[in-house]
Amino acid sequence: MSSAEIALFDIEIDVNGQRMTARVEPRWLLADVLRDQLGLLGTHVACGYGTCGACTVHLNGEPVRACLLFAIQTDGQRVTTVEGLGDAAHLHPLQRAFQQEHGLQCGFCTPGFLMTAEHFLRTTPHPTRAAIRQALVGNLCRCTGYQFIVNAVARAATELAASAADAPLAEPQDGVGSGERGGPTPGPSPSADEEG
Amino acid sequence: MAEHLPEGATDQQANHTKYIGERRPRVEDVPLLIGAGAYASDLCFPGMATLALVRSPHPHARITRINTAPALAVPGVIAAFAAQDLPEILKPLPGSPRTPEAHFVTPTPLAAEVVRFVGEPVAVVVAENAYAAEDGAAAVVVEYAQLPAVVGVDQDPATTPVLHAGWPSNVAETIHITAGDGAAALARAPVVVTETLTLGRVSAQPMEPRAVVAVYDAATAQLTVYLATQSVNLAHNGLAQMLGMPKERIRVIVPNIGGAFGVKTRMYGEETLAAYLAMRLGRPMRWVGDRREEFTATNQARAQVHHARMGLDTAGHILAFVDDFQQDAGAYNITASGPALNAAITAHGPYRIPHLAMTGTIILTNTTPTGPYRGAGRPEGAYVVERMLDRAAATLGIDRVELRRRNLIGPDEMPFDTGMKREKNPIIFDTGDYPAGLAQVVQAIGYAGFGERQAAARARGVYLGIGVAQCLEMSGIGQGDSARVRIDPQGAVWVWTAVAQMGQGHPTAYAQIAAERLGVAIERVQVIEGDSQAQVAGSGSFASRSTVAAGNAIAAAATQVRQRLFAAAADHLGVQPEELVWQGAAIVVRANPARHVAYQEIVAAAGADGMEAMADSQGTPTFGYQGQGVIVAVDPDLLTVQIEDYVICHDGGIIVNPLLADGQTIGAAVQGLGNALSEEMSYTATGHPRTTSLHTYILPGSTDTPDYRLYEQHFPARTNPEGFRGLAEGGTIPSLPVLAQAVEDALAPFGVRLNALPLTPQRLHEALLRATPPSAPEGGDA
Ligand code: FES
Numbered sequence: 007m008s009s010a011e012i013a014l015f016d017i018e019i020d021v022n023g024q025r026m027t028a029r030v031e032p033r034w035l036l037a038d039v040l041r042d043q044l045g046l047l048g049t050h051v052a053c054g055y056g057t058c059g060a061c062t063v064h065l066n067g068e069p070v071r072a073c074l075l076f077a078i079q080t081d082g083q084r085v086t087t088v089e090g091l092g093d094a095a096h097l098h099p100l101q102r103a104f105q106q107e108h109g110l111q112c113g114f115c116t117p118g119f120l121m122t123a124e125h126f127l128r129t130t131p132h133p134t135r136a137a138i139r140q141a142l143v144g145n146l147c148r149c150t151g152y153q154f155i156v157n158a159v160a161r162a163a164t165e166l167a168a169s170a171a172d173a174p175l176a177e178p179q180d181g182v183g184s185g186e187r188g189g190p191t192p193g194p195s196p197s198a199d200e201e202g
Numbered sequence: 203m204a205e206h207l208p209e210g211a212t213d214q215q216a217n218h219t220k221y222i223g224e225r226r227p228r229v230e231d232v233p234l235l236i237g238a239g240a241y242a243s244d245l246c247f248p249g250m251a252t253l254a255l256v257r258s259p260h261p262h263a264r265i266t267r268i269n270t271a272p273a274l275a276v277p278g279v280i281a282a283f284a285a286q287d288l289p290e291i292l293k294p295l296p297g298s299p300r301t302p303e304a305h306f307v308t309p310t311p312l313a314a315e316v317v318r319f320v321g322e323p324v325a326v327v328v329a330e331n332a333y334a335a336e337d338g339a340a341a342v343v344v345e346y347a348q349l350p351a352v353v354g355v356d357q358d359p360a361t362t363p364v365l366h367a368g369w370p371s372n373v374a375e376t377i378h379i380t381a382g383d384g385a386a387a388l389a390r391a392p393v394v395v396t397e398t399l400t401l402g403r404v405s406a407q408p409m410e411p412r413a414v415v416a417v418y419d420a421a422t423a424q425l426t427v428y429l430a431t432q433s434v435n436l437a438h439n440g441l442a443q444m445l446g447m448p449k450e451r452i453r454v455i456v457p458n459i460g461g462a463f464g465v466k467t468r469m470y471g472e473e474t475l476a477a478y479l480a481m482r483l484g485r486p487m488r489w490v491g492d493r494r495e496e497f498t499a500t501n502q503a504r505a506q507v508h509h510a511r512m513g514l515d516t517a518g519h520i521l522a523f524v525d526d527f528q529q530d531a532g533a534y535n536i537t538a539s540g541p542a543l544n545a546a547i548t549a550h551g552p553y554r555i556p557h558l559a560m561t562g563t564i565i566l567t568n569t570t571p572t573g574p575y576r577g578a579g580r581p582e583g584a585y586v587v588e589r590m591l592d593r594a595a596a597t598l599g600i601d602r603v604e605l606r607r608r609n610l611i612g613p614d615e616m617p618f619d620t621g622m623k624r625e626k627n628p629i630i631f632d633t634g635d636y637p638a639g640l641a642q643v644v645q646a647i648g649y650a651g652f653g654e655r656q657a658a659a660r661a662r663g664v665y666l667g668i669g670v671a672q673c674l675e676m677s678g679i680g681q682g683d684s685a686r687v688r689i690d691p692q693g694a695v696w697v698w699t700a701v702a703q704m705g706q707g708h709p710t711a712y713a714q715i716a717a718e719r720l721g722v723a724i725e726r727v728q729v730i731e732g733d734s735q736a737q738v739a740g741s742g743s744f745a746s747r748s749t750v751a752a753g754n755a756i757a758a759a760a761t762q763v764r765q766r767l768f769a770a771a772a773d774h775l776g777v778q779p780e781e782l783v784w785q786g787a788a789i790v791v792r793a794n795p796a797r798h799v800a801y802q803e804i805v806a807a808a809g810a811d812g813m814e815a816m817a818d819s820q821g822t823p824t825f826g827y828q829g830q831g832v833i834v835a836v837d838p839d840l841l842t843v844q845i846e847d848y849v850i851c852h853d854g855g856i857i858v859n860p861l862l863a864d865g866q867t868i869g870a871a872v873q874g875l876g877n878a879l880s881e882e883m884s885y886t887a888t889g890h891p892r893t894t895s896l897h898t899y900i901l902p903g904s905t906d907t908p909d910y911r912l913y914e915q916h917f918p919a920r921t922n923p924e925g926f927r928g929l930a931e932g933g934t935i936p937s938l939p940v941l942a943q944a945v946e947d948a949l950a951p952f953g954v955r956l957n958a959l960p961l962t963p964q965r966l967h968e969a970l971l972r973a974t975p976p977s978a979p980e981g982g983d984a
């Protein structure tokens with residue numbers, strides 16, 4: 007048997023600023039093409055039907071679920087994956103904050119959270135803690151219990167806002183949550199050492 | 203934290219950098235953050251083919267015909283096999299009964315004649331990619347003759363079909379945990395509380411579904427299996443047994459694991475299929491499960507019904523605790539009786555219970571097998587004792603917290619011999635101050651002033667409830683482990699263990715242990731896990747045992763290497779080893795720091811191999827206190843439960859890395875929250891699973907979960923040299939009873955009794971319908 011019996015189509019996607027081509031079946035999902043054809047393994051598939059957010063990528067700057075899009079739909083579009091966020095030598099402030107705040111355990115959900123959070127902080131630079139939780143509601147994590155992920159996003163928001171304030175031309179700021187930065191302190195939860 | 207040196211710690215340890223106890227971000231995060239973490243499903247080899255399984259849609263049926271030929275007509279399909287095509291591996295998966303009397307049966311990789319649960323594999327399709335493999339699986343024709351399905355543990359032996367030939371009934375085994383004479387003490391008790399308590403069946407649902415990749419090199423006759431497993435050695439032995447191959451021809455490598463929580467401990471058929479087919483077809487084989495398979499074909503958990511009786515005196519002292527419970531094992535008792543034993547022991551709780559008799563019956567049904575998952579019986583046991591105390595408090599008219607206080611074991615009673623035995627080993631609570639822990643929880647959650655707050659809220663139509671529950675987290679059970687530590691002439695330190703990391707942070711935490719006990723800079727330490735070729739003995743990562751078992755072995759091995767290093771340095775400097783201390787990368791004479799030598803020089807002088815030691819730990823359990831307090835707001839119309847505040851007080855013994863420990867506690871607590879409020883594997887009366895997607899099986903999300911407030915106790919465990927306690931399950935254990943108690947308290951004006959978990963809106967609705975408002979006299983079980 008040969009797969010030649012199924013029609014294949016050539017597509018061209020701008021992935022993380024690079025022009026990439028692939029020959030795809032129309033039914034192949036964006037997540038599978040990113041992983042199997044383009045070798046970008048950071049986009050994880052945990053549910054395959056749009057519920058968990060692990061496969062979140064950006065399509066023309068907006069978060070989408072790579073398991074709910076056919077790759078062919080992204081022909082000629084701009085896709086950003088977690089690999090486009092930062093690399094080992096240049097971690098994005100969100101990536102740094104996830105490490106510092108222990109916002110990941112197994113890491114399988116992490117790329118999806120990062121991509122959701124990056125878009126969120128771009129549009130909501132001064133979020134409350136509740137707004138962060140709300141923004142992450144479409145991403146499931148089975149390991150962390152979310153608290154440290156929220157800590158991480160809060161820390162990154164502070165850092166990004168500080169560097170934006172330093173920059174001559176700050177991004178226009180969305181009003182959501184502005185003026186009441188933080189909510190509970192973004193740091194680790196209070197721990198009282200008992201004698202022992 | 204940093205002041206805690208275990209007994210016998212030397213000056214040498216005290217004098218160099220402290221790593222144990224340091225709140226330290228993880229070294230292993232960067233690849234995971236940039237999308238470069240290699241999980242099993244990320245692996246790709248030239249010529250790799252993909253497997254898809256054909257699974258039973260029936261809970262119980264005889265296979266009358268399988269025709270795999272239509273699959274071969276699907277473009278991209280390479281081969282397709284039913285059980286009879288694979289006689290070499292048609293044998294039961296590894297496992298053994300706990301006792302010779304127990305009935306025990308594990309499944310074969312593919313079912314040959316009878317299927318016993320929805321999701322049991324019956325055929326396998328090999329294809330060029332996952333799309334073709336699934337099309338091929340859909341094309342396989344399987345005809346079944348349905349058999350009556352057995353659902354639930356309440357089985358009439360006269361009429362219930364028996365699942366496995368040669369068994370007298372579906373009862374696999376009955377376990378007993380006793381102290382004193384439970385039945386006699388119960389008969390004498392002036393007050394007896396009786397209740398039936400049910401724990402729904404849950405599913406672990408790690409974000410990464412199970413996955414395996416097998417690669418066979420025909421030239422060297424070597425098979426390499428990349429498997430997301432919690433136990434590299436169990437998998438290595440198991441594959442050798444299943445494939446009938448000598449172990450030296452098989453290597454198991456554990457890639458990054460995307461969560462496991464217990465369900466990746468035992469072997470599954472897909473692993474043997476991938477390995478066997480890689481050899482038979484001469485191509486690398488990959489199987490990556492999907493989310494539905496994670497719901498039907500991965501072990502589930504809990505699923506217990508407890509018939510409990512607690513006897514007390516009129517002052518509220520527990521005199522006897524008797525519990526007959528049933529564990530729904532699913533279609534195969536793959537894990538023998540581990541979770542049932544854990545439940546029975548954990549049901550003792552941190553209380554004085556002079557007479558106790560727990561009887562657990564393990565019963566098979568036509569459902570997905572159950573096995574260990576986060577707590578593995580411990581949350582079930584805690585649920586039973588804590589809820590019985592709630593009932594006893596109501597019956598006696600004693601405050602819930604006060605009743606617990608009266609029965610708590612005091613610090614002056616430590617170590618406390620419970621009188622219970624597991625196999626032949628006595629269960630002894632090693633150390634702790636439980637009353638102080640409870641006091642911390644009660645104070646932090648604001649129990650004292652809560653009554654007024656609750657009344658004021660009720661006046662506004664807001665139903666607040668408070669819960670306080672506790673447990674002892676039993677950790678470090680099982681065999682001991684080994685670890686190997688080597689320091690090489692370049693100064694690098696290598697640590698090998700047999701445990702597996704699936705997000706807990708071993709590469710960081712174990713480097714902290716090795717660096718501190720050895721005395722070197724942590725940056726020089728590499729932790730290597732999950733490779734059968736490391737040839738390190740140990741049973742793996744489960745039951746919160748890794749840091750107790752492997753951590754102690756690492757500490758011991760690192761200490762041995764340090765002793766050799768110091769002995770050689772002492773020779774070199776012409777002093778006694780006791781006169782030496784670390785100073786950075788140098789070993790110096792304490793009284794005269796001008797006399798020193800670089801450690802690498804000493805190691806290099808020892809030879810090209812450097813210095814190496816292997817050490818073992820003992821498998822002695824330790825018991826750490828955990829108390830939780832929660833305030834909930836329950837909407838009696840919408841039937842939602844909102845967490846207002848949540849505090850946890852936890853005794854993790856010597857904590858290696860508080861950041862990671864807190865992460866484990868919170869993550870575990872959220873799994874408990876899901877288990878308590880929303881997660882349930884539901885089956886129809888005919889044995890068909892209803893909840894096979896994330897749309898119907900509801901995991902907690904970011905807006906369902908609180909910011910936990912953590913408090914800590916640090917009583918070093920007395921049963922292992924480093925004083926470590928396991929802590930990955932403690933967060934889950936009391937969260938089941940504490941949430942049930944709080945929700946029941948919130949709905950007290952309606953007289954609701956909540957005996958069954960999870961507290962889904964449906965369950966709350968039914969409980970409200972059944973409820974008798976409290977003005978009516980206390981009735982029996984509604
Ligand atoms: S994998 Fe795409 S949303 Fe779950």
Ligand code: FES
Nearest residue numbers: 111112147148149
């Ligand atoms: S870190 Fe494991 S699922 Fe989120």
